[in-house]
Amino acid sequence: MIELKNVRKSFFSNKQEITAVDGVNMTINAGEIHGVIGYSGAGKSTLIRCVNLLETPTEGEVLINGKNLLKLSSSELREVRSKVGMIFQHFNLLKTVTVYENIAIPLKLSGVPKSELKERVEKYLKIVGLEDRASNYPSQLSGGQKQRVAIARALSLEPTILLSDEATSALDPETTESILDLLLKINRELGITILLITHEMNVIQKICDHVYVMENGSVVEQGSTIDLFTSPQHSTTQKFLNTISQRQLSDSLVESLNVTGAVTRLTFVGAATGKPALAEVSKKFSVTPNILTANIIELKNGIVGNIVVHLEGDKNAILDALKYLEQSGIRIEQLGGRQA
Numbered sequence: 001m002i003e004l005k006n007v008r009k010s011f012f013s014n015k016q017e018i019t020a021v022d023g024v025n026m027t028i029n030a031g032e033i034h035g036v037i038g039y040s041g042a043g044k045s046t047l048i049r050c051v052n053l054l055e056t057p058t059e060g061e062v063l064i065n066g067k068n069l070l071k072l073s074s075s076e077l078r079e080v081r082s083k084v085g086m087i088f089q090h091f092n093l094l095k096t097v098t099v100y101e102n103i104a105i106p107l108k109l110s111g112v113p114k115s116e117l118k119e120r121v122e123k124y125l126k127i128v129g130l131e132d133r134a135s136n137y138p139s140q141l142s143g144g145q146k147q148r149v150a151i152a153r154a155l156s157l158e159p160t161i162l163l164s165d166e167a168t169s170a171l172d173p174e175t176t177e178s179i180l181d182l183l184l185k186i187n188r189e190l191g192i193t194i195l196l197i198t199h200e201m202n203v204i205q206k207i208c209d210h211v212y213v214m215e216n217g218s219v220v221e222q223g224s225t226i227d228l229f230t231s232p233q234h235s236t237t238q239k240f241l242n243t244i245s246q247r248q249l250s251d252s253l254v255e256s257l258n259v260t261g262a263v264t265r266l267t268f269v270g271a272a273t274g275k276p277a278l279a280e281v282s283k284k285f286s287v288t289p290n291i292l293t294a295n296i297i298e299l300k301n302g303i304v305g306n307i308v309v310h311l312e313g314d315k316n317a318i319l320d321a322l323k324y325l326e327q328s329g330i331r332i333e334q335l336g337g338r339q340a
């Protein structure tokens with residue numbers, strides 16, 4: 001379990017104080033995957049580096065399994081840190097040694113007996129699907145393969161927590177998918193808790209249970225991934241959602257369509273995604289639904305459907321239709337400030 005309590009981190013640069021992380025709280029239960037998303041400069045890297053004390057917080061507490069890292073002796077801190085692995089955007093492999101040595105060297109340094117090294121390296125290379133690449137040098141591998149070696153290196157120290165600092169940002173979309181699948185696999189099969197930072201909403205969508213949206217050092221919105229995708233409150237969250245689905249129509253289009261009806265966003269979650277709600281509405285009420293945009297987003301823990309529809313008809317019929325849709329478990333949001 002990871003807990004951050006009111007963590008703040010300031011830097012001094014040219015006698016000016018820069019607050020990179022400003023009072024962040026987090027609770028990540030064992031076995032969960034949490035993601036922090038934010039634009040460049042939001043404070044994500046500084047925050048994740050506070051979790052294993054690569055950066056020492058200026059204020060606040062960092063607890064791992066109930067132990068406050070800032071109060072531990074150096075030997076106790078080494079012990080706790082050995083259970084926290086980390087992977088990076090640019091892999092951080094040693095270029096002059098083989099894949100095998102890249103994994104074996106940290107193991108030797110951490111005191112794993114020589115007799116166990118080969119078995120340990122081979123075990124984790126197999127988990128990441130690179131058992132036949134032990135004698136290659138990093139320069140002989142693709143970006144995705146290099147990240148797999150970095151993941152094997154982190155896992156070989158048998159951590160309970162993995163920190164991922166933009167691990168897929170340097171990879172193409174297909175390779176990103178395969179690395180995310182690997183992270184899901186190690187979370188499920190090895191029970192490893194994962195905290196990741198990213199600027200890509202598809203990373204959050206695919207593997208996270210819980211999301212934090214960061215801006216100017218603070219968490220501006222957080223919640224379960226389903227809640228954030230269903231009902232984003234902060235404009236930054238909405239902007240990130242727009243990067244993966246067409247959610248926005250121009251104000252002028254919405255305004256002109258609202259003259260003859262109501263432009264409404266319908267959000268379906270779980271069981272509601274299976275209902276033919278719009279077909280029923282057009283049968284039961286004197287309204288004609290015209291679909292303007294529609295998409296389905298598959299999340300780690302469910303499916304969210306999004307339809308922006310123009311409900312054409314008279315005011316009372318539209319009101320009845322909207323009430324019916326709401327009672328069917330669909331979230332309703334009328335666009336353009338109009339209330340039918």
Ligand SMILES: Nc1ncnc2c1ncn2[C@@H]1O[C@H](COP(=O)(O)OP(=O)(O)OP(=O)(O)O)[C@@H](O)[C@H]1O
Nearest residue numbers: 011013018020038039040041042043044045046047
């Ligand atoms: N060592 C440092 N000294 C001074 N300022 C720093 C230092 N590290 C980070 N900062 C500043 O803290 C703020 C947050 O930086 P940080 O790298 O944590 O953001 P980020 O969200 O990870 O951005 P990116 O995605 O571009 O890495 C920025 O204004 C940055 O310039």
